[in-house]
Amino acid sequence: MSDKVAITLTINGRDHAIAVEPRRTLADAIREDCGQTGTHIGCEHGVCGACTVIVNGEPVRSCLMFAAQAAGKKIRTVEGLANGDELHPLQRAFMDHHGLQCGFCTPGFLMLAAGVLEREPDISDDDLLDVLSSNLCRCTGYQNIIKAVRAAAKEMRAK
Amino acid sequence: MTAHTEGSGTTWVGRAIRRLEDPALVTGQGRFTADLPAAHWVRFVRSSAAAGRVESITAPPGAMMITAADLKGVKPIRPMLHKFNYKPIAQPILADGEVRFVGECVAAVVAESEEIAEDIVEQVDVAIAPLTPLSDSRDALQTGARSLHVEAPGNVIVEGAVKTADFDAAWNGAAKRIKLEARSNRQNATPMEPRAGHAAYDAASGRVTLTCTTQMPHLTRTAIADVLGMPESDLRVIAPDVGGGFGQKMSLAPEYVLLVWLARKLKSSVAWTEDRRENLIAGFHSRDQYVTLEGAFDTNGKLIALSAELISNIGAYSCFPTTCGVEPLMAMAEFPGPYDVRAYACRARGVATNTCPMAPYRGVSRPVITFTLERLMDKAAAAFGIEPVEIRRRNLIDKFPYTSATGLVFDEATYKQTLEMAVEAIDLPAFRARQKTARAQGRYLGIGFATFSERTGYGSPAFAARGMEITPGWETVELSIDPSGFVEARIGTSPHGQGLRTTLAQIIADEIGVEPQRIRVIHGDTDRSPYGWGTFASRSLVISGGAALIAARKVRAKLVKIASHLLEAAPDDIVLELGEAKVTGTDRRVSIATMAREAYHQTHRFKGEIEPGLSESGSYDPGGTFSNACHVAIVEVDIETGRVRVEKFLVAEDAGRIINPMIADGQVHGGVAQGIGNALLEEIIYDETGNILSSTLADYLPPTAHEIPPIELHHIETHTEASITKAKGLGEGGAIGAPAAVMNAINDALAPFGVSIDEMPATPQRIRAALRNAEQSA
Numbered sequence: 001m002s003d004k005v006a007i008t009l010t011i012n013g014r015d016h017a018i019a020v021e022p023r024r025t026l027a028d029a030i031r032e033d034c035g036q037t038g039t040h041i042g043c044e045h046g047v048c049g050a051c052t053v054i055v056n057g058e059p060v061r062s063c064l065m066f067a068a069q070a071a072g073k074k075i076r077t078v079e080g081l082a083n084g085d086e087l088h089p090l091q092r093a094f095m096d097h098h099g100l101q102c103g104f105c106t107p108g109f110l111m112l113a114a115g116v117l118e119r120e121p122d123i124s125d126d127d128l129l130d131v132l133s134s135n136l137c138r139c140t141g142y143q144n145i146i147k148a149v150r151a152a153a154k155e156m157r158a159k
Numbered sequence: 160m161t162a163h164t165e166g167s168g169t170t171w172v173g174r175a176i177r178r179l180e181d182p183a184l185v186t187g188q189g190r191f192t193a194d195l196p197a198a199h200w201v202r203f204v205r206s207s208a209a210a211g212r213v214e215s216i217t218a219p220p221g222a223m224m225i226t227a228a229d230l231k232g233v234k235p236i237r238p239m240l241h242k243f244n245y246k247p248i249a250q251p252i253l254a255d256g257e258v259r260f261v262g263e264c265v266a267a268v269v270a271e272s273e274e275i276a277e278d279i280v281e282q283v284d285v286a287i288a289p290l291t292p293l294s295d296s297r298d299a300l301q302t303g304a305r306s307l308h309v310e311a312p313g314n315v316i317v318e319g320a321v322k323t324a325d326f327d328a329a330w331n332g333a334a335k336r337i338k339l340e341a342r343s344n345r346q347n348a349t350p351m352e353p354r355a356g357h358a359a360y361d362a363a364s365g366r367v368t369l370t371c372t373t374q375m376p377h378l379t380r381t382a383i384a385d386v387l388g389m390p391e392s393d394l395r396v397i398a399p400d401v402g403g404g405f406g407q408k409m410s411l412a413p414e415y416v417l418l419v420w421l422a423r424k425l426k427s428s429v430a431w432t433e434d435r436r437e438n439l440i441a442g443f444h445s446r447d448q449y450v451t452l453e454g455a456f457d458t459n460g461k462l463i464a465l466s467a468e469l470i471s472n473i474g475a476y477s478c479f480p481t482t483c484g485v486e487p488l489m490a491m492a493e494f495p496g497p498y499d500v501r502a503y504a505c506r507a508r509g510v511a512t513n514t515c516p517m518a519p520y521r522g523v524s525r526p527v528i529t530f531t532l533e534r535l536m537d538k539a540a541a542a543f544g545i546e547p548v549e550i551r552r553r554n555l556i557d558k559f560p561y562t563s564a565t566g567l568v569f570d571e572a573t574y575k576q577t578l579e580m581a582v583e584a585i586d587l588p589a590f591r592a593r594q595k596t597a598r599a600q601g602r603y604l605g606i607g608f609a610t611f612s613e614r615t616g617y618g619s620p621a622f623a624a625r626g627m628e629i630t631p632g633w634e635t636v637e638l639s640i641d642p643s644g645f646v647e648a649r650i651g652t653s654p655h656g657q658g659l660r661t662t663l664a665q666i667i668a669d670e671i672g673v674e675p676q677r678i679r680v681i682h683g684d685t686d687r688s689p690y691g692w693g694t695f696a697s698r699s700l701v702i703s704g705g706a707a708l709i710a711a712r713k714v715r716a717k718l719v720k721i722a723s724h725l726l727e728a729a730p731d732d733i734v735l736e737l738g739e740a741k742v743t744g745t746d747r748r749v750s751i752a753t754m755a756r757e758a759y760h761q762t763h764r765f766k767g768e769i770e771p772g773l774s775e776s777g778s779y780d781p782g783g784t785f786s787n788a789c790h791v792a793i794v795e796v797d798i799e800t801g802r803v804r805v806e807k808f809l810v811a812e813d814a815g816r817i818i819n820p821m822i823a824d825g826q827v828h829g830g831v832a833q834g835i836g837n838a839l840l841e842e843i844i845y846d847e848t849g850n851i852l853s854s855t856l857a858d859y860l861p862p863t864a865h866e867i868p869p870i871e872l873h874h875i876e877t878h879t880e881a882s883i884t885k886a887k888g889l890g891e892g893g894a895i896g897a898p899a900a901v902m903n904a905i906n907d908a909l910a911p912f913g914v915s916i917d918e919m920p921a922t923p924q925r926i927r928a929a930l931r932n933a934e935q936s937a
Contacts, residue, residue, distance in 0.1 A: 023274075024274075031194070032196075036187070037187070037190075037193075037194035038186070038188070039187070040191065040193075040351075040352070040402070041193070041432075042351050042352065043435040043855075044434055044435060045855055045856065047857055048351065048856055079186070079187040081187075082186055087185070091185040094185050095178070095181040095182070095185060096177065098178070098821045098822065098825045100181060100184055100185065101403075101657070101658070102350070102351065102400070102403040102655055103180070103181075103183075103185075103189050103400065103402070103656070104189075104191065104350075104351040104352040104402025105351045106184055107187055110185065129864055130865075132864045133863040133864045136856070136861055136863060137351065138403050138405070138833070138861060139403055139825075139829045140825060140828055140829055141829045141830075141831055141870060141893075142828075142832065142863075142864040142867050143828045143867070143869070143870055144824075144825060
């Protein structure tokens with residue numbers, strides 16, 4: 001196809017020097033070239049949000065971004081959400097409120113919610129519902145995802 | 160709704176403990192099939208024609224491409240039923256001369272990366288001489304319609320019929336007969352993880368390990384070994400973390416067979432990860448049924464006879480292992496639902512068409528049965544001028560055991576109690592008042608009820624009644640305590656989101672007196688787990704849970720024997736709790752870890768009276784039980800746009816003993832959400848050429864958080880003798896009741912217009928069309 005280009009992806013504070021085709025998506029590069037398989041691919045057309053990661057502070061669908069576009073930017077994935085052994089409040093809340101079943105969509109929901117709550121800690125319940133409607137989950141019926149994110153938001157505000 | 164509560168005390172069943180599955184999954188440490196690296200990648204060349212003869216397949220120079228001609232000696236997939244006039248049609252692994260649906264695998268391209276394989280696929284030229292496609296089951300039934308398979312002239316693959324002796328008399332003696340013509344359109348179960356397979360050859364042993372997204376690893380191994388003519392022991396199948404299945408990942412994918420064949424040929428590792436388009440066009444579909452239902456009622460609104468006719472579009476091939484009989488034959492057995500009706504007649508047919516093959520999908524048949532039966536009840540209530548709730552009161556069964564018109568034995572349940580619980584919780588009189596006020600303002604609110612039974616946890620006798628060549632049913636659990644005192648349960652079922660590692664650990668923990676956190680449940684690996692059938696049909700907690708209890712009782716008995724020996728006490732005086740055996744009324748105690756050491760390393764002390772080791776096995780094959788529930792939906796319909804908003808959803812359910820309330824609630828939530836999607840949004844659409852118009856998630860619409868209202872749950876726990884754990888199972892119930900409740904609510908909202916909307920999904924277009932027709936005929 002086309003020649004590979006050398007780029008460096010900075011994922012969870014660690015640099016990954018990789019060579020990718022210009023057409024390679026960020027999702028594929030994170031998973032296959034950088035070995036971070038916690039980010040999942042559900043549709044590859046930007047609807048389901050399973051591949052959501054945070055790039056320079058904003059949640060993005062990594063299947064809709066080329067890896068080359070993310071070079072030099074700060075990428076955060078689910079593997080970097082916990083602080084060492086201490087889980088992020090969202091991770092704890094998803095476990096406490098049964099916000100996951102099969103767990104395939106979970107990394108995307110966690111990164112979506114983390115990105116939004118960091119930028120907008122006082123987000124209203126209605127606006128939060130709007131945000132969470134951008135990702136798909138097939139197991140939970142969303143009830144406990146919404147509860148978990150609201151509980152985590154409350155805890156994060158209290159800190 | 161239940162969040163986790165660790166609680167206290169020494170028993171674990173009934174407590175909402177956190178799931179043991181979760182720490183890995185929330186930190187990105189889950190292991191899914193597509194996470195594995197491979198030396199070779201496969202992309203499939205798929206048919207762009209719904210029906211036709213393959214004239215040529217041409218790959219670009221240098222490409223590695225496999226076609227049917229390469230697969231000499233590989234048998235087709237040919238599942239079998241020995242009853243109901245079943246025609247054993249065959250599905251080749253790659254299309255062999257003829258294509259029968261858009262998306263069928265015609266060839267496989269192998270390359271060193273997925274991208275390169277995909278580039279090559281785009282250059283493969285497939286010449287197909289088209290045949291007239293038949294997408295609709297009614298067209299395929301027409302006299303003179305082309306037959307898809309030589310084995311099945313006329314396209315009927317399976318046909319069941321039943322008529323009770325008293326049917327004609329009851330039918331002719333009716334005061335009123337109410338008829339319903341309904342359709343449930345085609346769906347895709349849409350697990351968030353598409354299917355994926357990875358086959359790796361081991362040169363030392365000559366074995367292949369297939370890691371794949373399956374709900375039934377042991378059956379996958381049996382099927383592939385049969386098709387390829389290899390010993391089962393040369394194949395290991397692993398279901399790692401699987402991202403939802405809902406039935407779609409139960410049936411054998413021909414793609415997996417090809418991966419194993421390729422791994423053996425190349426003596427290497429080969430992988431395929433389905434993309435969403437492949438999943439939507441070829442990853443198995445569901446539903447797509449026409450139902451004609453007619454009820455005969457006496458003057459009091461009591462149903463005295465029921466007549467059902469079901470046409471089930473099975474797609475181009477019959478799915479392994481259940482066969483395409485799974486939908487029509489379950490419908491025939493269970494159409495009377497939870498109602499007391501003695502006179503019954505039914506004809507149910509499965510018809511082949513040029514569409515993607517069907518697989519079971521959460522609820523199997525019951526979502527359509529319940530949708531149509533509950534619509535019939537509401538229409539009858541209107542004809543008798545009574546509340547929908549009232550006609551259900553007059554017809555629900557309330558004496559147990561109850562033997563149905565088709566011979567099913569209903570164990571004790573709470574059909575009427577859950578109905579009354581729901582009516583009270585939703586405050587029906589208050590809703591009717593609000594509905595009246597809203598109508599006066601031009602707003603159309605409606606309420607819909609659905610009462611239903613969910614047959615669960617049935618073992619081999621129930622499957623044998625269908626005449627299945629492969630008759631599933633039982634489950635085995637092997638339970639071991641290792642010399643360090645750690646407990647391992649190896650199970651034949653294959654959970655993929657249901658939380659079974661946690662709930663089985665709770666059941667075992669109570670028997671042997673250890674914390675669930677000290678119990679590791681191993682599943683989804685044919686080298687590590689005993690033969691079993693997998694996770695489907697709301698069966699795992701009932702059947703695997705029962706087997707776990709039996710195995711745990713045996714281990715308990717052995718621990719008591721060892722403790723009795725070590726503590727020099729009578730077995731009846733030994734209690735097991737908190738990781739210890741104690742002699743009641745004394746301070747004498749010994750830890751399970753110490754007993755485990757003794758059982759392995761100090762066996763000479765037992766003088767041959769106790770067998771070495773601490774491993775026991777339990778199997779369970781129950782007759783089955785029935786969970787039940789009443790679902791209530793409140794909707795508002797915008798008559799200008801046809802849009803439906805579900806305002807509130809309420810479930811009053813009885814699934815027997817609840818092992819973990821948090822997990823049980825989650826199962827109901829998820830099922831209800833899928834049911835709402837079924838009623839309002841999800842539809843696979845074929846055009847007149849047999850091509851699929853809904854091949855992205857922008858066209859096929861699973862609900863988002865916006866479409867699912869708050870779901871209020873109420874529970875009753877009836878402890879049945881039909882299940883040794885008293886758990887009845889509830890994996891499918893949410894998806895069974897919700898479509899009917901939503902459809903009844905829409906029709907209740909639109910009652911002033913005299914329309915009857917009996918086709919799912921009730922899209923804005925369908926609702927507007929019904930309202931337009933009503934206006935024109937007024």
